[in-house]
Amino acid sequence: MIIASVISVPQLIVFIVSVAIIAVGGVGLLTARYPVHAALFLVMTLFGVAILFIEEGAEFLAAVQVVVYAGAVVVLFLFVIMLLGVDREELASFAGDTVRVALAGVGVALILAVLFIVATGAWATGADSSAGKLTAGSNVGVLARSVFTTYLLPFELTAALLVIAVVGAVILSRRMVAETAAIEPAHLSERREVQQ
Amino acid sequence: MGNDPLLSGHITWIVVLIVVIKVIVAFIALMISVLLAIWIERKVISDMQNRIGPNRAGPFGILQSLADGIKLFFKEDLVPERSDKFIFKLAPYLSVIPAFITFTLVPVGGIVHIFGHTTELQVADPPIGILLLLAMSSISVYGVMLAGWSSGSKYPLIGSVRASAQMISYEAAMGLSIASVVLLTGSLSTRDMVSQQLGTFFGFIPHWNIIRLGVIPFIVFIVAITAEVNRPPFDLVEAEQELVGGFHTEYSSIRFALFYLAEYMNTITMSAIMVTMFFGGPDGPDPQFLHWLWPIAWFVVKTAIFFFIYVWFRAALPRLRYDQLMDLGWKVLIPVMLVWLLVVAAMRVSRPLGFAMVGLGIIGGLLLYRAIAVGRDRSTARELARPSRAEIEPPQDRREDHGAS
Numbered sequence: 175m176i177i178a179s180v181i182s183v184p185q186l187i188v189f190i191v192s193v194a195i196i197a198v199g200g201v202g203l204l205t206a207r208y209p210v211h212a213a214l215f216l217v218m219t220l221f222g223v224a225i226l227f228i229e230e231g232a233e234f235l236a237a238v239q240v241v242v243y244a245g246a247v248v249v250l251f252l253f254v255i256m257l258l259g260v261d262r263e264e265l266a267s268f269a270g271d272t273v274r275v276a277l278a279g280v281g282v283a284l285i286l287a288v289l290f291i292v293a294t295g296a297w298a299t300g301a302d303s304s305a306g307k308l309t310a311g312s313n314v315g316v317l318a319r320s321v322f323t324t325y326l327l328p329f330e331l332t333a334a335l336l337v338i339a340v341v342g343a344v345i346l347s348r349r350m351v352a353e354t355a356a357i358e359p360a361h362l363s364e365r366r367e368v369q370q
Numbered sequence: 371m372g373n374d375p376l377l378s379g380h381i382t383w384i385v386v387l388i389v390v391i392k393v394i395v396a397f398i399a400l401m402i403s404v405l406l407a408i409w410i411e412r413k414v415i416s417d418m419q420n421r422i423g424p425n426r427a428g429p430f431g432i433l434q435s436l437a438d439g440i441k442l443f444f445k446e447d448l449v450p451e452r453s454d455k456f457i458f459k460l461a462p463y464l465s466v467i468p469a470f471i472t473f474t475l476v477p478v479g480g481i482v483h484i485f486g487h488t489t490e491l492q493v494a495d496p497p498i499g500i501l502l503l504l505a506m507s508s509i510s511v512y513g514v515m516l517a518g519w520s521s522g523s524k525y526p527l528i529g530s531v532r533a534s535a536q537m538i539s540y541e542a543a544m545g546l547s548i549a550s551v552v553l554l555t556g557s558l559s560t561r562d563m564v565s566q567q568l569g570t571f572f573g574f575i576p577h578w579n580i581i582r583l584g585v586i587p588f589i590v591f592i593v594a595i596t597a598e599v600n601r602p603p604f605d606l607v608e609a610e611q612e613l614v615g616g617f618h619t620e621y622s623s624i625r626f627a628l629f630y631l632a633e634y635m636n637t638i639t640m641s642a643i644m645v646t647m648f649f650g651g652p653d654g655p656d657p658q659f660l661h662w663l664w665p666i667a668w669f670v671v672k673t674a675i676f677f678f679i680y681v682w683f684r685a686a687l688p689r690l691r692y693d694q695l696m697d698l699g700w701k702v703l704i705p706v707m708l709v710w711l712l713v714v715a716a717m718r719v720s721r722p723l724g725f726a727m728v729g730l731g732i733i734g735g736l737l738l739y740r741a742i743a744v745g746r747d748r749s750t751a752r753e754l755a756r757p758s759r760a761e762i763e764p765p766q767d768r769r770e771d772h773g774a775s
Contacts, residue, residue: 210457210519217512237501243540245508249515249534256519257533314497314558 188229195222209255213248220244234314374561376489384485389493393474396493404634408435411634418685425732439627445726449621452522462621462628465513468506469635475502476642477564477651479666480719489650490561491666499558500548503643504541507598511537513632514600514607518617529616533607536695537598543703544594547587549649550707550714551579552743564651578658580648586710588648592679595644597699599636601680603687606695641676645669709735 199219206212220243227236321329376385409424409432416423424431451456479491498500511534516528555563569577580588597604608616618629645651649672652665690698709731717724 208454210454210516214457214516233496233498234501237498237505240505241501241508245505245511246538249508249511249538252515252519253531253534256515256527 185229188225192222192225192229195219195225210252213251213255216251217244219249220248231313234317374492374495375489376423376487376640385487388484388487388489392489392493396478397470398473400470400635400638403638404631405435405439406432407634407638407677408438408630411684414678414681417687418682442627443624445623446627448620450522450620453620454520457516457520458620459625461513461517462625462632463513464516465510465632466635468510469511469632469639472503473635473639473642474766475499475560476639476646477561477717478642478669480662482662492561495559495561497559499648500552500563501558504545504548506535507541507544510632510636513629514617517621517629521617521620523620525613525615526617526619529607529613529619532692533600533617534592536600536604536606536699539696539699540594540597540703543590543699543707544598546704546707546711547594548589548647550583551717553711554579554582555715557624560646560651564646564653567650576650576653578648578650578653583648584710585590585713586706587714588644590707590710591647592644593641593698594703596680596683597695599633599640601633601637602684603689604695605689606692637680638673638677641673641680642669644676645672667775682734705735705738 195218199215199217199222202215203212203219206215220239224236224239224244227233227239376388412434413423413431424434427433427437429475450456469652475495477490477492477495481488481490483489493717514533515530518526518528518533521527551563553557555566557563557566563579566577567576567582571577571581575581600607605616608618618626621629652669654664654668656664713724713727713731716727
């Protein structure tokens with residue numbers, strides 16, 4: 175009855191459904207026997223979280239969640255799984271290994287403690303909300319304004335960091351090609367000849 | 371909940387009913403237009419290839435796709451022995467559902483009054499608007515990718531790996547050209563995009579985004595979207611001559627029909643999205659009688675024109691080779707669109723700054739091109755200096771694919 179006074183019935187239904195999706199996805203991710211199934215359960219969890227974001231009025235976060243995580247990151251996971259051919263049954267299980275089970279228990283307890291801290295106060299995150307109070311309708315504009323004015327420096331630094339990471343990845347992969355060419359020059363130069 | 375005036379007040383049962391009616395009408399309309407689209411495509415292509423095409427079922431063969439659909443329903447439904455059963459059955463739906471959800475974003479008409487309520491003629495108008503298009507196009511990658519993988523067979527797997535690489539590559543160019551439209555509109559909502567394009571320049575040139583943005587974002591968008599929905603000339607995913615049938619080789623019966631349906635739903639939806647983003651959506655001359663009908667008619671006509679252009683692409687253009695496809699996406703569309711996005715942003719500030727940005731873009735592009743050319747020459751020279759196997763064996767001829775479907 176306390177819950178009913180805070181949120182309306184449709185919101186409660188949406189909340190229950192999305193939490194069920196998240197929970198099924200999370201448990202499925204851990205128990206799935208094939209890596210591809212695990213990745214798909216991860217997508218399911220991400221969708222549930224996106225629904226929760228929409229219910230909280232954070233539509234932009236929901237869209238980014240689906241575009242970036244479900245649309246790009248997990249697709250790359252799948253790509254790697256398919257290309258490397260590890261899409262076979264995974265039999266590794268640590269049921270029965272007492273130390274690991276105990277460590278997993280400690281991990282779960284820590285996560286619960288963090289959740290408790292986040293739920294009871296705002297000191298872990300600094301503020302309730304950086305984008306300001308949600309007015310009627312969309313908060314995309316408010317979010318954009320705070321990202322491109324107040325938080326411009328962190329935003330640009332993050333962008334620079336990502337570019338550095340991409341350039342680094344390209345250089346690392348190019349160097350490997352160059353080394354292979356040094357070992358086996360004929361192969362590469364043959365390809366070069368053919369292209370001309 | 372969106373910008374639709376229908377949903378701003380108290381939500382009553384009648385409001386829910388209107389929303390349900392809108393969903394059903396949109397779904398049925400899309401289904402019927404898919405049936406017609408398949409027939410039109412086959413007829414137009416056969417005209418262009420100087421043959422007759424379907425002409426048996428109904429007048430001019432117009433019921434041909436209905437007959438094909440019924441036939442597919444009654445065919446044997448095969449699930450390959452080595453497939454991943456659940457994902458094999460799931461994949462077609464992951465193709466169809468995103469195609470329909472994207473269509474719900476499109477404004478098909480103006481604002482109407484029904485049952486004492488005012489509503490927009492589109493199924494949904496969420497504040498994130500066009501971002502939903504990006505989200506759904508990234509979900510539709512799963513349909514193709516999982517279909518290929520779960521078939522447990524070589525050619526579908528190769529098709530689906532190609533598909534996912536292609537769709538992810540072109541998503542970047544597509545997102546950048548959408549960003550330029552969003553920059554000009556100042557809103558993500560598709561309804562705002564359409565209402566911003568009302569009116570004319572000098573009284574006769576329509577105030578559409580294709581003119582306000584320069585033509586470049588539209589060209590990038592139409593190329594990227596053609597690759598995104600795997601239509602010819604970017605249908606390397608299916609490439610009959612090389613991959614049997616690509617990702618849907620192992621599919622039969624109604625599951626195959628679902629992929630076929632998704633392809634045409636996507637084509638129609640993307641035509642409609644292009645009309646919305648660059649051609650004013652339902653905007654057009656409005657004689658004062660039958661006020662509600664004209665926007666819908668203009669919208670349908672414009673969408674049909676774009677669908678015809680897709681069919682024309684299919685009949686006229688040979689399929690690209692895979693390296694050409696990747697070069698076009700990464701080395702042409704993305705750099706051009708990045709520079710043009712800067713130009714659009716500068717034009718928003720002032721005209722002189724905008725033209726200065728055009729100049730800077732051209733100079734920067736030429737410098738970059740020269741730098742890449744110099745680097746390529748040097749590395750070629752370095753490799754040619756090494757002893758090569760080509761001196762011992764003659765090089766094999768490069769295989770050329772002339773793909774015409």
